[in-house]
Amino acid sequence: xxxxxxxxxxxxxxAELTLSTDHARxxxxxxxxxxxxxxxxxxxxxxxxxxxxxxxLYSAIKxxxxxxxxxxxxxxxxxxxxxxxxxxxxxxxxxxxxxTTQAGLSAVLCSFAPFTLLWYASVESYQAAILFxxxxxxxxxxxxxxxxxxxxxxxxxxxxxxxxxMWIWLTLYGFVGVQMAWVLRxxxxxxGTPTTFFRAEAWGNAYIELIHTVLNLVSG
Amino acid sequence: xxxxxxxxxxxxxxxxxxxxxxxxxxxxxPVAGVLVLTVMLxxxxxxxxxxxxxxxxxxxxxxxxxxxxxxxxxxxLKFPLLFGLTxxxxxxSLYVFNAIVGSRLTVLSVARLLISMIAxxxxxxxSLGPILVFFSASTTSYPFMKVLNVVxxxxxxFLGLAFLLRTLGRLVVAQRPAPLPIDPPQSEASDQQATPxxxxxxxxxAFHVGTDQKAALVFxxxxxxxxxVGAQMSWVLRxxxxxxDMPFxxxRQRQGNFFLDVAQAAGNxxxx
Numbered sequence: 001x002x003x004x005x006x007x008x009x010x011x012x013x014x015a016e017l018t019l020s021t022d023h024a025r026x027x028x029x030x031x032x033x034x035x036x037x038x039x040x041x042x043x044x045x046x047x048x049x050x051x052x053x054x055x056x057l058y059s060a061i062k063x064x065x066x067x068x069x070x071x072x073x074x075x076x077x078x079x080x081x082x083x084x085x086x087x088x089x090x091x092x093x094x095x096x097x098x099x100t101t102q103a104g105l106s107a108v109l110c111s112f113a114p115f116t117l118l119w120y121a122s123v124e125s126y127q128a129a130i131l132f133x134x135x136x137x138x139x140x141x142x143x144x145x146x147x148x149x150x151x152x153x154x155x156x157x158x159x160x161x162x163x164x165x166m167w168i169w170l171t172l173y174g175f176v177g178v179q180m181a182w183v184l185r186x187x188x189x190x191x192g193t194p195t196t197f198f199r200a201e202a203w204g205n206a207y208i209e210l211i212h213t214v215l216n217l218v219s220g
Numbered sequence: 221x222x223x224x225x226x227x228x229x230x231x232x233x234x235x236x237x238x239x240x241x242x243x244x245x246x247x248x249x250p251v252a253g254v255l256v257l258t259v260m261l262x263x264x265x266x267x268x269x270x271x272x273x274x275x276x277x278x279x280x281x282x283x284x285x286x287x288x289x290x291x292x293x294x295x296x297l298k299f300p301l302l303f304g305l306t307x308x309x310x311x312x313s314l315y316v317f318n319a320i321v322g323s324r325l326t327v328l329s330v331a332r333l334l335i336s337m338i339a340x341x342x343x344x345x346x347s348l349g350p351i352l353v354f355f356s357a358s359t360t361s362y363p364f365m366k367v368l369n370v371v372x373x374x375x376x377x378f379l380g381l382a383f384l385l386r387t388l389g390r391l392v393v394a395q396r397p398a399p400l401p402i403d404p405p406q407s408e409a410s411d412q413q414a415t416p417x418x419x420x421x422x423x424x425x426a427f428h429v430g431t432d433q434k435a436a437l438v439f440x441x442x443x444x445x446x447x448x449v450g451a452q453m454s455w456v457l458r459x460x461x462x463x464x465d466m467p468f469x470x471x472r473q474r475q476g477n478f479f480l481d482v483a484q485a486a487g488n489x490x491x492x
Contacts, residue, residue, distance in 0.1 A: 073350045080347035083232040084340065084379060176351055183358045205359040208489065215491045 007033060010104045013150035017100050026096070033103040037110035038064035042187070044113035048120050048129050049191030058197050062184050063109070067102050070177040078169055085161050094162065097151035098169055105144035112136045129188050137181075145170065182206035224253030231336045232343055237387045247325075247391070251335040258335070259300045261342035266299030266460070267292060268349035272356040272365055273462040287468035294470055295460050302457055303338055306450040314442045321434035325391070333387060341380030348372045363485040365461050370482050377450065381443045388439050451478040 006029050009017055017026070039060035046052070046059030078098075082091055119132045148166065155162040181187075185199050227250060230236040236249040270292035277288040315330050325333070355368055454460070455478035462468065 073354050076347040076350055077344075080232065080343050081379075083229070084234075084344070084383070086234055088233055172351075176354065179355060179358060205355070205361055205364055208359070208361050208364055211490060 007037075007103075007107055010100055011107060011147070013104075013147055017096070017151070023092075027099075030099055030103045034067055034106045035064045037103075037106035038067060041106070041109040041113045041116075044116045045133055045187050046189060047117060048126070048188045052189065052191070052195055054195040055189040058195065059187050059189070062187055064106070066177070066180055066184055067106065070173060070180045071099070071102060073180075074169070074172040074176050077172055078165075081168055082165055085165055087159060087161060087165055090155055090159070090162070094152075094155060094165065097148065097155065098173075100151060101144050101148040104147040105140055108140040108143045109136070112140065126188070126190055133188065141174075179206050182209070224257045227251075228254050228257050228339055228343065231339055236336065237390060247329045247332045247336070247387075249332055249336060251332050251339075254339050255335055258339045258342045259304075261339075261346040262300040262303055263296045265342065265345045265349050265352075266296040268346075268352045268356070269299070269369060269460050270295030270462070271353050275353075275357050276360065276464060288462075290468045291459070291462040294468075295462075298457050298460060302450070302453055303342070305457075306446065306453045307334060307338060309453070310442065310446050310449055313445075314438070317438045317442075318435060321438055323435040323438070325435075333384065336387070337380045337384040340383045341376045344379050345372065345376040348376070360464075361489070362461070362464055363488040366482065366485040367489060369461065373454075377447060381446070385436075385439060385443065388436060454478060455481070 010033070042060040042063030043056045045063070046056040079091065082088060082094060087094065116133065116136065120129060123129065148170070152162055152166050182204070189195055227236070231249065231254065237247070273288040273291035274284055277284050311331070311334065315327055318325055318330060352368065352372060356365065359365060456474070458472055459469070
């Protein structure tokens with residue numbers, strides 16, 4: 001119950017979350033939230049095409065992994081750039097804002113899980129399943145961006161340059177996150193193929209694939 | 221080592237180049253330790269670049285080849301060399317023109333300033349290292365890695381050069397006897413774009429007070445020269461990443477130029 005209230009705080013973007021100094025407790029709660037909500041959505045994602053326990057398990061691991069790994073890889077650049085912009089003294093606060101946002105993102109995703117299940121129950125096409133999940137991810141990311149803006153408001157008020165830093169972070173996180181999601185495929189898993197954690201030919205580049213897809217579309 | 225890190229941190233935060241620290245018109249940041257750290261950071265990024273060869277061969281059936289290890293070693297050594305040589309080539313003319321236009325910067329100050337600039341560049345570059353390794357691990361496309369490297373180096377270069385020009389502007393301001401307080405324009409825009417209080421200023425902040433025009437011009441031109449020399453130097457010192465189709469060599473044949481090749485790689489990516 002208390003944990004639920006905490007999630008409520010995250011979604012309402014209460015300032016205390018990013019300002020309080022009880023780092024250990026805050027971190028524990030946020031990480032638990034990311035893992036819990038992320039894996040619930042992941043499990044729903046992996047439930048396509050009938051019960052495949054292994055795929056459900058893998059997907060449940062992958063969604064929190066996607067968020068945390070992307071965060072870890074982008075953090076060093078965020079640190080150096082925030083130092084260069086003269087915002088180092090606020091680094092703890094801004095890191096809390098971006099980490100808390102990820103908890104918010106996973107909560108939003110989790111709330112979408114029932115839709116995914118309903119969608120799976122109503123369509124058979126694998127492509128349609130992928131498309132729907134992409135849509136939900138896009139919607140959650142937009143919502144999370146809104147949350148981030150809320151968390152950042154006091155920071156931006158104290159120093160307007162935080163706005164620039166926030167956009168730099170979003171760019172970094174997005175750029176790495178897209179590729180991370182690509183590498184961690186399959187999240188849904190084609191029902192016809194055996195379940196694997198990674199896809200054999202999975203390693204590749206999301207951006208190159210994207211360019212190829214667009215070029216193919218253009219050239220017919 | 222810890223002391224050096226603290227000095228590097230002061231440069232990044234902008235503490236080392238605040239107006240108050242530049243009062244004497246000289247730059248007195250100790251940079252010997254920072255220089256060592258900078259070389260290490262450059263090597264670290266070089267290793268991240270070289271990781272492409274290692275990871276690519278690790279996936280293949282033959283396992284990691286000797287060539288891949290050599291490429292890793294070569295990239296690690298070449299990155300500090302790249303920036304060192306670029307600096308060496310562009311430094312003398314900078315100092316000469318700087319003196320000709322009557323700037324009060326001593327040769328030592330110019331050197332310190334440039335080392336600080338390279339330190340900023342390498343810190344940014346090294347911080348982008350994890351992202352590069354991640355893409356190395358998941359991408360087989362050689363043109364993509366080339367373009368990604370050029371983009372990252374450009375980001376680092378841009379921030380470093382911005383740092384340099386800002387510090388110079390500040391240096392001129394610091395030497396003025398008593399800067400006149402300027403009333404901020406009373407408009408709505410000034411509310412949003414309010415200049416932060418002095419203690420909030422970062423290493424990248426400009427001083428919007430008139431600067432010593434000639435010296436500023438010399439440094440602006442130099443920034444362009446530095447970028448071009450750096451780009452071409454990276455071409456001379458290639459391969460950094462190591463083409464999958466070629467055996468390892470320390471250096472390649474002298475042909476073509478940097479800009480042509482990057483344009484080609486970008487075109488290749490876009491399927492042209």
